[in-house]
Amino acid sequence: MSQKKPTFEENMQRLEQIVRAMERGDVALEESLKLFQEGTELVRVCGKLLDEAQLQVKKISAAADGTPVEEDFDAEL
16 A cells, blocks of 8 residues: 655645654754754755746736637746
8 A cells, every 4th residue: 555645735734743843952863963954954845846837827918819729838038
């Protein structure tokens, strides 16, 4: 039985938990290092998910005759 991959939202929630724990400052050094490593991996995974989502975003506009035209989204707007 395979374990499902966490969603973007679940990853972000875990990352927020890690940040809160580290900001409190009551975590031992060894545990802080583990949390930092986990957080770094979560940032990487979330960034990858956002990049993939951006590739799927399309801009829909109307052609001169009124028909919808699908174009790649330009993130540099």
